Amino acid sequence: MRIDILTLFPDMFSGVFGNSILKRSIQKGLLEVHTHDIRNFTLSKHRRVDDYPFGGEAGMVMMIEPIARCIEQLQLERDYDAVIFMSPDGVPFKQNAANRLSMVENIIILCGHYKGIDERIREIYITEEISIGDYVLSGGEIAAMAVVDAVVRVIPGVLNDETSALSDSFQDGLLSAPVYTRPADYKGHKVPDVLLSGNERLIKDWKLEQQLLRTSQRRPDLLED
Ligand code: ADE
Numbered sequence: 001m002r003i004d005i006l007t008l009f010p011d012m013f014s015g016v017f018g019n020s021i022l023k024r025s026i027q028k029g030l031l032e033v034h035t036h037d038i039r040n041f042t043l044s045k046h047r048r049v050d051d052y053p054f055g056g057e058a059g060m061v062m063m064i065e066p067i068a069r070c071i072e073q074l075q076l077e078r079d080y081d082a083v084i085f086m087s088p089d090g091v092p093f094k095q096n097a098a099n100r101l102s103m104v105e106n107i108i109i110l111c112g113h114y115k116g117i118d119e120r121i122r123e124i125y126i127t128e129e130i131s132i133g134d135y136v137l138s139g140g141e142i143a144a145m146a147v148v149d150a151v152v153r154v155i156p157g158v159l160n161d162e163t164s165a166l167s168d169s170f171q172d173g174l175l176s177a178p179v180y181t182r183p184a185d186y187k188g189h190k191v192p193d194v195l196l197s198g199n200e201r202l203i204k205d206w207k208l209e210q211q212l213l214r215t216s217q218r219r220p221d222l223l224e225d
Pocket of ligand 1: 086087088130131132133134135136137138139140143
């Protein structure tokens, strides 16, 4: 899978892509990520990427030309399955969207600034808008990192033990059961006996019960869905 990220702050991504699962999936050849500095696509000699809004509201607006030139150049090189704009106005991001996007070849993710992109960018280029929650971030970059991480970890072969992505919270519409490791007794706080019983059927039943309990206590909305 190839992901092209358009941003005014490409340096923000180096830590995320240089570590952990994202780094390993790049090394394994399962993921290619390219960041593009929108500022490199301006025609103005001052490398201007934003301007005052028509109609005069507060704040600057990201201009259409640099973003359009960057997207069009990429689209000449290959076909894209999705051109995503990160925005609090977008569709709330859920596990099913991560699963869906993990199965496509090429995506573009545009990071902008709230209130701040010329509406015609949406009209002409954007195929979907994604929000990671009902709060406003300073820009789409951190949201894009969250989406990329969630998408990449479900690409087959990215995780060593493939079943571990399948048993994530949300994959079956439920939160995960609690997990424990050694010691079995930490200062009197004991691991539930059933997990030490060796009885696979009992353990499976216990895990499902815990998932249902946790989901009903913390996220009853998921059970309604
Ligand atoms: N950009 C700013 N806030 C955002 C959010 N909540 N989700 C996605 N992109 C954003």
